[in-house]
Amino acid sequence: MRIEQLTYNAQNISPAKDIEKAAKGFESFFIYYMLKVMRESVPKSGLMGSGMSEDIYTSLMDEKIAEGIASKGGLGLSDLMTRHIIKEHENKK
Secondary structure, three states: OOOOHHHHHHOOOOOOHHHHHHHHHHHOEEEEOOOHHHHHHHOOOOOOOOHHHHHHHHHHHHHHHHHHHHOOOOOHHHHHHHHHHHHHHHHOO
């Protein structure tokens, strides 16, 4: 590929997909953090034992739950962020 082609391709790339991906990632992390803080506010039941293994398991479980919620539309935060960032990007052109 020649340098002219790279320059042409870089100018014509739509950032919308990257913005959407980043916004979904942010929303997923936000939901994960909410779940983590909510879980910390509830007393431990002792059902799963305690220690590092429980902490790792619940952390991974919260992460997957957050990813699932975000992928299904979540809180609407990623859509709001995507629309706002794309609008700002278009206004700067």
